[in-house]
Amino acid sequence: MRKMSEVPLVELTNIHKWFGRVCALEGVDLSVDYGEIVGIVGDNGAGKSTLIKILSGVYPPDRGVIKWQERKVTFSSPKDAIKTGIETIYQETAVVDTMNIMRNIFMGREVVYRFGPIRWLDIKKMARESMKALERVGLYLRSPAALVGELSGGQRQGVAIARAMYFKTKLLILDEPTNNLSVKESKKILQFTEELRNQGISSIFITHNLYHVYPVADRIFVLNRGKKIGEFRKEKISIEELTELMTLK
Amino acid sequence: MDKEKKNTDRLLLRVLSIKEISSLIMLLVVVLLFYTLSHTFLSRDNIGVILETIPELGIAAVGINILMISGEFDLSVGSVFALAPIVTIMLIDAGCHVLLATIVSLIFCCGIGALNGVVTLKFGIPSFITTLGTMMVWRGVVLLITRGWPPPFPDQALPLKEICVGQIGFIYVSLIWYVLIVLILWVVLERSKFGNWIFATGGNRQAARVLGINPNRVKIINFIIASFLAGFAGIIQGCRLGALVPSAGTGMELDCIAASVIGGSFLMGGVGTVIGSVIGTSLIRIIDNGLVMASAPGYWFRVFIGMIIIMAVIVNMTLRKKIRKIW
Numbered sequence: 406m407r408k409m410s411e412v413p414l415v416e417l418t419n420i421h422k423w424f425g426r427v428c429a430l431e432g433v434d435l436s437v438d439y440g441e442i443v444g445i446v447g448d449n450g451a452g453k454s455t456l457i458k459i460l461s462g463v464y465p466p467d468r469g470v471i472k473w474q475e476r477k478v479t480f481s482s483p484k485d486a487i488k489t490g491i492e493t494i495y496q497e498t499a500v501v502d503t504m505n506i507m508r509n510i511f512m513g514r515e516v517v518y519r520f521g522p523i524r525w526l527d528i529k530k531m532a533r534e535s536m537k538a539l540e541r542v543g544l545y546l547r548s549p550a551a552l553v554g555e556l557s558g559g560q561r562q563g564v565a566i567a568r569a570m571y572f573k574t575k576l577l578i579l580d581e582p583t584n585n586l587s588v589k590e591s592k593k594i595l596q597f598t599e600e601l602r603n604q605g606i607s608s609i610f611i612t613h614n615l616y617h618v619y620p621v622a623d624r625i626f627v628l629n630r631g632k633k634i635g636e637f638r639k640e641k642i643s644i645e646e647l648t649e650l651m652t653l654k
Numbered sequence: 655m656d657k658e659k660k661n662t663d664r665l666l667l668r669v670l671s672i673k674e675i676s677s678l679i680m681l682l683v684v685v686l687l688f689y690t691l692s693h694t695f696l697s698r699d700n701i702g703v704i705l706e707t708i709p710e711l712g713i714a715a716v717g718i719n720i721l722m723i724s725g726e727f728d729l730s731v732g733s734v735f736a737l738a739p740i741v742t743i744m745l746i747d748a749g750c751h752v753l754l755a756t757i758v759s760l761i762f763c764c765g766i767g768a769l770n771g772v773v774t775l776k777f778g779i780p781s782f783i784t785t786l787g788t789m790m791v792w793r794g795v796v797l798l799i800t801r802g803w804p805p806p807f808p809d810q811a812l813p814l815k816e817i818c819v820g821q822i823g824f825i826y827v828s829l830i831w832y833v834l835i836v837l838i839l840w841v842v843l844e845r846s847k848f849g850n851w852i853f854a855t856g857g858n859r860q861a862a863r864v865l866g867i868n869p870n871r872v873k874i875i876n877f878i879i880a881s882f883l884a885g886f887a888g889i890i891q892g893c894r895l896g897a898l899v900p901s902a903g904t905g906m907e908l909d910c911i912a913a914s915v916i917g918g919s920f921l922m923g924g925v926g927t928v929i930g931s932v933i934g935t936s937l938i939r940i941i942d943n944g945l946v947m948a949s950a951p952g953y954w955f956r957v958f959i960g961m962i963i964i965m966a967v968i969v970n971m972t973l974r975k976k977i978r979k980i981w
Contacts, residue, residue, distance in 0.1 A: 461864075484866035498864050501857035503924035504850075512854050513865035515847045525845050550671070555977065 412475050413438050414607050415460070415491070415576055420469035422455050429455040431631045433469075437576060437607050442598060444622035445611045448651055451628040453611045457578050460609075461493040462486035487513075490575035492568075496584050499565035502554030506546065509553050510535040510568045538571035539564070541604075542597050559590030566597045570604065577601060577608040583617045595621050615651070619644050627651055670977050676969035677917050677933040680962060684937060688944030695947045702824070704936075704943050709832035710891045712935040714906060715913040716839055717883030719931035721876040722914050723843070724869075725856035725923025728770060728877060729785040731884035731910055733792035735903030738763050738885030739892030740799055743811060752814050760885050766792065767881030771874035781877075789907065800900040807896050818893040828890050835883065840928040852876065856923025912959055913938055916966045937962060 413436040422430040430452045437443045447453050458464045460471065462480030471478050473489055480486045483493070500509045511531050517524040532549040539546055544563045546556070553561055562582050569577045579598065583591040598621050601608050610618045618625065619639065627634040627650045634650050669675065688695045714731050721728055738759050745755035766788065774784040820827045843849040854862035855869040862869050884903075892898050915921065916937055917930025941958045945951075 463864075482866070483864050487866055493864060495860070495864065498858060498860035501854050501861050501924065503857035503920070504853050508850055508853065512850060512862070513867050515850050517847065524847070525841075526847065526850065528845070552977075 413472075414441075414474060416472040417456075417460065418470045418472070420456065420459060420466045420471075422452075422459060422464060422467050429631050430459075430466075433628070433631070433633050435460075435626060435633075437609060439607060440602055440605045441607050441623045442602055442621050443607075443609050444618035444625040445609060445628060446613065446615055446618060446625060446647065446651055447628035448613060450630065451613075451651075452631040453613075453628055454580065455631075456628070457493060457580060457609065457611055460486070461491055461578055490573075491578065492572070492574040492576075493578040493580060494562065494565040494569065494582060495580045496562070496582060500553045500561050502561075503552065505550045505552055506539070506556075506564055507531045507535040507549035509564055510538055510549075510571060512568075514572060534571065535567075538567040541570055542567045542600055557590060558586045559593040562586075562594055563597055566601070570601065570606065574606060577606055578611070579608060580611050581613075582610070583612065583614060591617060613651075615644055615647055619647070667977065670973050673918055673927045674930045674933055676966055676973060677930055677937065679969070680916070680966060681933050681937050681940070684940055684944070684962075688940065688948060691944070691948040695944055700943065700947065704939055705829055706826055706894070707943075708935055708939045709826070709828040710887045710894070711906065711909055711913065711938065712832050712932060713835055713887040713890070714880075714884045714903075715910040715935045716836060716928055716931045717880035718907075718910040719914040719917065719919055719926055719928065720839060720843065720852065721873075721880040722911070722919050722921070723856045723923060723926040724852045724873050724876045725859065726771075726774065726781040726873055726877065727785060727911070728767075728781065728880045728884075729907045730766065730770060730789040730792055731880060732903035732906035733789050733796065734763055734766055734881050734884040735888035735891070735906055736796045736900060737766075737792050738888040739898050739902075740796060740805065740900075742814070742889055743805060743808060743892070743898060744799070746808055746810050752811055756814060756889060759889070760882055763881045763885030764878045766885075767878035768874060770881065771870075771877035774877070775870045775873060785907075793904075796900050800898070802900055804897050804899050807892070807898060811893075814889070815893040815896070818890045828894065831886075831890070836928055836932055839879075843928055848872070848875075853924060856920075856925075858924070909938055909959075912963055915963055918966070918970055934966075 416436040418434050420430050420433045433452070433456060435456065445453050445456065455464065459466050462483040462485050465479070465481070478489060501512065516527040516530050516534070518527045535549040542563055544560060544567060546560070553564060556564070566577070582594050586594065595617065598608055598610060610622060612618050622639055624636060624638055625642070625647060626636050627647060629651065694700060714735060718728060718731060741762055742755050742759040745758055746752055750758070770781065770785055770788055773779065774781040818828060822830070843852060851862065851867045851872050854867055855872045859869045888903060891902060913934035914926060914931050915934070917927065917934035919926030919930065938959060942955055945954050945958070
């Protein structure tokens with residue numbers, strides 16, 4: 406495990422976001438340390454998704470500052486965030502079901518070899534490396550040529566996590582990764598998240614299901630109606646107290 | 655016993671995983687059927703006739719196929735098919751060099767494709783609607799220019815005829831163009847980064863965007879490719895017939911879509927192969943020719959194509975279920 410740094414990996418300060426007249430986020434602060442799992446919890450409409458979309462370059466904040474390893478950054482697109490080392494896995498958009506595992510893992514970052522002026526996809530290398538990437542998260546699948554649509558929900562998420570790990574993502578954001586998954590599949594996702602921590606990768610786990618995030622998170626942020634209600638180290642707060650905070654009117 | 659079953663499963667999986675397997679099976683069945691009905695069907699002369707007509711539909715269909723994989727349609731290809739040779743001949747008549755006229759005409763087709771793409775994506779209109787509109791617009795332009803009469807094919811255009819439909823030995827140049835285009839697009843789709851982006855864009859646009867791919871750019875490029883190839887196919891037909899028919903390409907858009915679907919492409923995008931489109935086109939042309947050879951009324955053509963489309967989708971879905979079971 407990587408040694409914890411004195412400064413956070415990423416720090417968001419006083420983030421505001423409006424959609425028309427609706428204030429989705431109001432003065433939210435968030436920080437994630439190296440190798441830390443941070444849970445962001447809140448009911449529907451709490452602003453969780455807006456917050457991570459700002460961090461992953463989908464929306465610009467209307468006010469506030471994002472610092473990455475102490476340096477102020479602005480993301481004009483998800484590509485900027487990915488280049489910085491932030492990758493987001495949305496449940497619906499994590500993978501392309503109609504593409505095979507290998508093409509999914511290398512989507513947007515394909516391995517090529519040059520043949521004169523032409524660049525060809527290095528299919529053999531992509532196949533080999535994708536199997537290695539899957540094994541790193543404990544996924545043992547028969548072939549990298551299998552269609553992702555033929556995998557289970559948990560395995561699909563596993564492919565996306567394997568991709569993030571392969572490209573040495575420093576911060577992985579998991580948006581509701583356990584939604585619509587069976588208990589067994591959810592458990593597998595939690596194992597993947599712990600595996601990320603073991604390899605020194607920080608992660609943000611967004612969910613409205615406290616029972617999923619509580620066992621793996623180091624710290625938990627509670628959002629309610631666009632505002633940060635609190636930030637707790639897991640050992641300092643019980644699951645019942647968190648539930649009460651989440652449902653505050 | 656268990657090992658034997660595993661090996662059989664592996665072999666079955668390998669065969670079923672060939673993306674074009676269903677269309678290939680149908681092609682074989684149709685060829686056998688027409689050969690049974692008429693033994694001259696597989697004669698050298700008749701194969702020559704089929705090969706002469708495949709490139710025109712094939713070139714347009716392979717462009718539509720790529721566009722469909724990225725999740726869009728283009729119904730205007732038939733009109734562009736008719737417009738391109740007319741623009742070329744108009745430019746030649748105006749004193750333009752034949753090669754320059756062809757290039758300008760093809761650039762004009764690219765412009766039509768770009769317009770289709772930009773209007774579709776900028777205003778969020780389904781491409782079905784956008785290109786239905788442009789299909790009518792460009793067909794109308796063709797009729798306005800020609801006033802419904804085929805313009806004469808000028809002598810100055812004869813070199814173009816050699817380039818497009820001449821013969822090298824017993825091989826038609828149009829067939830060589832088709833093979834070249836298929837090879838290039840196969841490489842693009844299966845072996846290039848852009849090919850991966852096409853599949854990603856058609857399969858899950860949001861996922862592609864999240865990973866830094868620009869789906870709009872991918873789609874606009876594919877709209878341009880589809881129009882360019884439709885225009886080129888139109889010029890080939892104009893040269894083959896030695897006449898510019900204002901109604902050329904009418905209904906072609908549906909044949910192109912049919913060729914792609916028969917070849918295994920999904921209407922919703924994300925799935926398809928260049929080879930599948932070649933097989934789909936071949937099937938359409940073989941059925942067209944086979945019915946004539948079997949002395950069957952031409953009306954049967956649409957009946958056959960309709961049945962083949964439905965069968966192709968059913969076979970593809972069944973194979974997918976089978977593969978899922980083996981996994």
